[in-house]
Amino acid sequence: MITGVKITLILLVSTTISSLLLGTVIAIMRVSRIKVLRAFGTLYVEIFRNIPGLFWLLFFYFVFPDLLPPGLAIKLNTYTYYPVVAGIVGLTVDNASYVSDILRSGRLAIPHGQREAAISTGLGRVQQYIHVLLPQMFRAALPPLGTRMVHNFKNTSLCMAITAPEITWATQQIESLTFRGIEATAVATLFYILLAGVMVSIIITLEKVLKIDISSISHSETAS
Amino acid sequence: MDLLDQFSNINFYLFGTFPKGEVGGLLLNIIMAFLAICFSCVFGIMLGYSRLSCRLYIKLPCIAYIELVRSTPLIMIIFWFYFFLPYLFGGNVTVFWSAVVSLCAYAAAYQAEIVRAGIMAVPKGQLEAALSTGMSRYNAMRYVILPQAFKIMLPSFVSFFVSLFKDTSVTYIIGVMELTQTGIIVSQRQPDKIYAAYLSMAIGFWVVCFTMSHLARRLEKRIGVFDLESIRPDACRDEFMLVPKTKKTGEGVDETPSCCSSDSK
Amino acid sequence: MIKFIATNKWFHNHHVLRNINLEISKGEVIVICGPSGAGKSTLLRTINKLESIDDGEIIVDGMYLSDPKTDLTALRAEIGMVFQHFNLYPHKTALKNITLAPRKVRGLGKKQATEKALKLLERVGLTHRRDAFPVQLSGGEQQRVAIARSLAMEPKIMLFDEPTSALDPELINEVLDVMVSLAKEGMTMVVVTHEIGFAQKVADRVVFMDDGEIIETGIPPDIFVNPQHPRTRNFMSSVFHIPVFGETEEEK
Ligand SMILES: Nc1ncnc2c1ncn2[C@@H]1O[C@H](COP(=O)(O)OP(=O)(O)O)[C@@H](O)[C@H]1O
Ligand SMILES: [Mg+2]
Numbered sequence: 001m002i003t004g005v006k007i008t009l010i011l012l013v014s015t016t017i018s019s020l021l022l023g024t025v026i027a028i029m030r031v032s033r034i035k036v037l038r039a040f041g042t043l044y045v046e047i048f049r050n051i052p053g054l055f056w057l058l059f060f061y062f063v064f065p066d067l068l069p070p071g072l073a074i075k076l077n078t079y080t081y082y083p084v085v086a087g088i089v090g091l092t093v094d095n096a097s098y099v100s101d102i103l104r105s106g107r108l109a110i111p112h113g114q115r116e117a118a119i120s121t122g123l124g125r126v127q128q129y130i131h132v133l134l135p136q137m138f139r140a141a142l143p144p145l146g147t148r149m150v151h152n153f154k155n156t157s158l159c160m161a162i163t164a165p166e167i168t169w170a171t172q173q174i175e176s177l178t179f180r181g182i183e184a185t186a187v188a189t190l191f192y193i194l195l196a197g198v199m200v201s202i203i204i205t206l207e208k209v210l211k212i213d214i215s216s217i218s219h220s221e222t223a224s
Numbered sequence: 225m226d227l228l229d230q231f232s233n234i235n236f237y238l239f240g241t242f243p244k245g246e247v248g249g250l251l252l253n254i255i256m257a258f259l260a261i262c263f264s265c266v267f268g269i270m271l272g273y274s275r276l277s278c279r280l281y282i283k284l285p286c287i288a289y290i291e292l293v294r295s296t297p298l299i300m301i302i303f304w305f306y307f308f309l310p311y312l313f314g315g316n317v318t319v320f321w322s323a324v325v326s327l328c329a330y331a332a333a334y335q336a337e338i339v340r341a342g343i344m345a346v347p348k349g350q351l352e353a354a355l356s357t358g359m360s361r362y363n364a365m366r367y368v369i370l371p372q373a374f375k376i377m378l379p380s381f382v383s384f385f386v387s388l389f390k391d392t393s394v395t396y397i398i399g400v401m402e403l404t405q406t407g408i409i410v411s412q413r414q415p416d417k418i419y420a421a422y423l424s425m426a427i428g429f430w431v432v433c434f435t436m437s438h439l440a441r442r443l444e445k446r447i448g449v450f451d452l453e454s455i456r457p458d459a460c461r462d463e464f465m466l467v468p469k470t471k472k473t474g475e476g477v478d479e480t481p482s483c484c485s486s487d488s489k
Numbered sequence: 490m491i492k493f494i495a496t497n498k499w500f501h502n503h504h505v506l507r508n509i510n511l512e513i514s515k516g517e518v519i520v521i522c523g524p525s526g527a528g529k530s531t532l533l534r535t536i537n538k539l540e541s542i543d544d545g546e547i548i549v550d551g552m553y554l555s556d557p558k559t560d561l562t563a564l565r566a567e568i569g570m571v572f573q574h575f576n577l578y579p580h581k582t583a584l585k586n587i588t589l590a591p592r593k594v595r596g597l598g599k600k601q602a603t604e605k606a607l608k609l610l611e612r613v614g615l616t617h618r619r620d621a622f623p624v625q626l627s628g629g630e631q632q633r634v635a636i637a638r639s640l641a642m643e644p645k646i647m648l649f650d651e652p653t654s655a656l657d658p659e660l661i662n663e664v665l666d667v668m669v670s671l672a673k674e675g676m677t678m679v680v681v682t683h684e685i686g687f688a689q690k691v692a693d694r695v696v697f698m699d700d701g702e703i704i705e706t707g708i709p710p711d712i713f714v715n716p717q718h719p720r721t722r723n724f725m726s727s728v729f730h731i732p733v734f735g736e737t738e739e740e741k
Contacts, residue, residue: 050433051426052390054404062411063422150295157297158394168299182307189300196295352539353576353635357590357642358566367589371580 001184004170005191007084011156011166012195015091016149022092023099027137028129030100031107041100048097054158057090061162087159087166095152102148106141107133139210146203150196157192167191237406237424248401250428256320256402257389260327267328268335275340278462286336293333298394302326306398323395331388338384342377343369343464351463361466369464379447382440386433393429403428490515490646490677491536496545498531505531506542507701515645518678520688520709523698524724529681532698533648536679537568550645566594569639573651575631577623583610583634584619587641594642602641609637613667629660636667647671649680683728685713697721 029041048056061083065073076082110133118132138145160169171188175181237249247255275286293301305326309317346369354364396405403425411421462468491513498506505528513519521529534540535547538554538561547554552564578586587606591597597605610616613633623631632652639647649668653661665687672678672691682688688695688709695712697705697720705718716722 046434047430050386050390050430050437052393052404052429054393054396055422055425055429058404058408059422059426063418066418154295154297157299160299161397168297171303181303185300185303185307189296189304192297192300193292193295200295347576349572349574349576350578353570353572353578353638354590355539356537356565356568356570356648357638358562358594359590360562360594363593367593368578372578375580 001167001170001174001187003165004167004188007164007166008156008191010084011087011091011159011164012153014088015095015152015156018088018092019095019099019152022096023103024134026096026100027103027107030104045097045100048093049101053091053094053155054161056094057087057158057162060090061086083159083162083164086162087156087164090162091152091155091159094155095148098148098151099145102141102144103137105144106137106139109140110136142203142207142210146200146207149203150199153196153199154192234424237403237428249406250403250432252320252400252402253389253392253429254432256324256327256392256395256400257385259324260331260392261385261388263324263328264331264335267332269339271332271336272339273343273464275336276343276459276461277465278460278468283460290333290336293330294337298326298330298391299397301330302395302398305329319395319398319400322398323392323400327388327392327395330391331384334384334388335381338377338380339373341380342373344459344461345376346372348461348463365464365466375447379440379443382436382443386436386440389432389436390429490517490550491679492546492548494546494548496535496542496547498528498535498540498542498544505701506535509545509703511696511703511706513677513679515677516675517693518672518676518691519680519694519696520692521679521681521696521698522683522688522724522728523704527698528701529698530650533570533650533679533681536646536648537565537570539570562594566590566642567644568646568648569636569642569644570648571632571635571639571650571652573655575623575628575635575655577626577631577635577638579623582620582622583615583626586623586634587638590638591641606637606641609640610634612640613637614663627660628656629663632656632664633667636664636671640671646677646679649678649682651681651683653682653684685709685728689713697724699724 026041026044029037030045032038032041064086065076065082068076079085114132114136115128118128123131156166157168159166160172163169167188171181171184174184238251271286271290274282275290277283302323306319306322309322309325350368350372351364354368355361359367392402393404396402396408399405407421407425411418491511493509493511496506496509497504509532521532523529531540535542535554536549542555545555549564550567552559554564577583578589581589584603584606587609588597588599588602591602591605592599607616607619610619613636615630615633615637618626618630618634621630623634626634636652652668653664656664661684665684668678668680668687669691680687680692692709694706695709696703697712697716697718699720705712705716705721711717712721713725716725
């Protein structure tokens with residue numbers, strides 16, 4: 001059970017970070033001027049958002065190794081932590097499609113003048129994103145992004161389907177070994193609720209901090 | 225034909241053993257999602273509406289239920305009902321109904337939030353106009369407020385259906401013979417058909433979700449999206465309640481939102 | 490018809506109606522004016538109990554509003570109300586906006602209600618717009634439909650809360666014309682407005698309110714031209730400098 005908690009936390013932290021990164025990249029692709037990138041970004045979202053996350057977990061665990069050269073496949077299949085790795089990859093690709101959608105709306109909400117101002121001060125494309133656009137995108141997208149991350153956290157429980165030894169999987173093991181499934185499930189449920197609560201309060205704090213930040217810079221009222 | 229052979233199980237994926245045996249495959253996912261959404265709609269409306277009450281003893285239980293369910297993984301909810309339904313109804317609860325009940329309990333919490341947002345988005349003036357023509361609160365809700373709220377809710381509602389439809393795949397965990405389960409079983413029994421199995425799963429889910437999410441996007445363009453996160457969690461709209469809170473005891477029914485109406489712009 | 494007896498109201502600690510005493514008889518047209526935040530809307534809304542009062546009594550057509558046994562539905566069915574922002578039901582056509590209450594409250598059949606609604610639409614000059622939705626109507630048209638909607642319940646009293654202040658200047662008169670004809674037919678009306686032309690044409694009395702109090706009551710020329718109280722004088726001189734009202738004056 002303790003290992004379960006540890007694996008769940010590993011899944012949570014790694015997928016949060018990786019899906020934010022991947023999601024940002026896809027979001028930028030989707031608002032890019034280059035048609036191929038835009039098409040690719042849209043294709044990505046259309047594929048991954050319309051197929052259950054569970055499918056991607058199963059796919060990366062059962063099918064993906066077979067697609068690789070046989071030597072590598074055997075290595076992967078015998079690697080003890082492959083379920084966890086497959087879990088991270090599966091959750092990431094699923095969650096990133098949502099993240100990119102949220103960030104894209106955030107990008108579209110930024111007034112045109114912001115980029116023009118950035119260009120006129122001589123910032124390059126990458127610098128525009130890093131200094132001007134991305135901070136605003138994340139700020140605008142924070143509440144839905146937070147909700148999404150809590151959702152992603154709950155989805156880590158699906159990794160039990162591919163025998164990643166996270167907490168839900170642990171409860172099922174306890175159930176089949178000791179028949180004390182109810183107690184184990186209760187503890188696990190409580191764990192999820194508490195951690196989700198912690199995540200929500202972190203997000204709320206973050207929101208408050210960023211709001212103060214914005215209003216102290218621009219002195220303008222932020223929509224509440 | 226190799227390819228044809230690969231997909232020889234296509235009926236399984238689509239309907240299970242249906243005309244001869246049990247319904248399964250994609251059709252079962254659709255049925256589960258549909259049943260869950262219908263039942264949870266009723267609970268969702270009641271929960272979402274009650275959450276807008278300013279009376280704490282009505283509001284707090286609703287918030288508690290909604291927030292608890294929203295922070296518990298679906299898989300856990302499925303386990304709970306799988307454990308407890310047989311206690312309540314004797315041993316003869318099929319996994320199908322257990323799954324539907326879990327999905328329904330899960331969906332109700334999310335639907336409640338959509339309903340709440342929809343009702344909050346209807347301007348207070350609409351209620352006042354209805355009341356001032358002499359309509360009862362019940363009629364005002366039924367003919368004036370709720371129709372407008374439903375229209376606002378529609379895009380979120382369809383998006384949620386997509387999400388719930390994908391979530392029906394999780395019910396495989398208790399052995400419901402839906403598309404995911406079918407795919408897994410086929411790929412385990414006939415490892416040579418593993419690609420076909422996974423492809424069928426992906427395409428099956430994709431077609432339904434893609435259609436629905438495009439419908440949702442079209443509706444969003446027409447009706448507009450409502451920002452769920454912009455509503456304060458403790459917001460209440462007592463003026464929309466059938467029996468508003470009395471302000472002073474013995475002073476008669478107070479018809480006004482004296483406590484904590486909140487703007488929903 | 491309407492009687493306020495020592496009425497007081499607070500919003501939390503804010504004293505919005507201070508010792509209001511006012512009697513309005515049948516067929517009278519009362520115009521209420523005063524600066525923003527004076528409590529005019531609140532006063533109007535207490536008459537059909539959209540707002541309750543904390544102290545005193547209001548008697549409308551023999552019904553005591555502080556009595557919990559008073560049938561609110563019956564009370565409100567007798568009182569029509571027209572709002573600043575129209576509040577038409579956006580999901581219903583003009584015709585359906587009008588027929589909803591007669592059907593649900595009075596239990597009229599569809600045919601009867603429609604006939605009645607068509608008469609009212611004709612009266613406000615909008616027969617051709619019967620199937621339009623509120624978003625397709627101009628502000629003036631929306632407000633006329635709103636008036637028709639209230640009239641459909643055959644009210645004995647009509648309340649108007651700044652019915653023209655959300656309208657473009659060129660649309661104001663089409664609404665005022667309807668109101669004038671209503672006044673001439675002998676409807677009891679309480680109108681919150683700053684349209685001095687309207688007040689001079691049809692008002693029997695003008696009530697000037699400030700800070701929750703009734704400062705002065707009198708016939709229109711007295712209040713507008715020769716106010717007694719300095720606060721009224723102040724307000725009138727500031728209002729008369731707004732060009733919109735100058736135009737209405739000219740037209741008269
Ligand atoms: N629902 C309410 N809650 C608290 N204060 C209110 C409410 N409605 C009005 N007020 C306050 O009561 C005062 C009178 O408002 P109102 O009657 O609308 O004034 P008027 O219509 O003359 O501009 C204002 O100061 C306003 O802020
Ligand atoms: Mg007002």
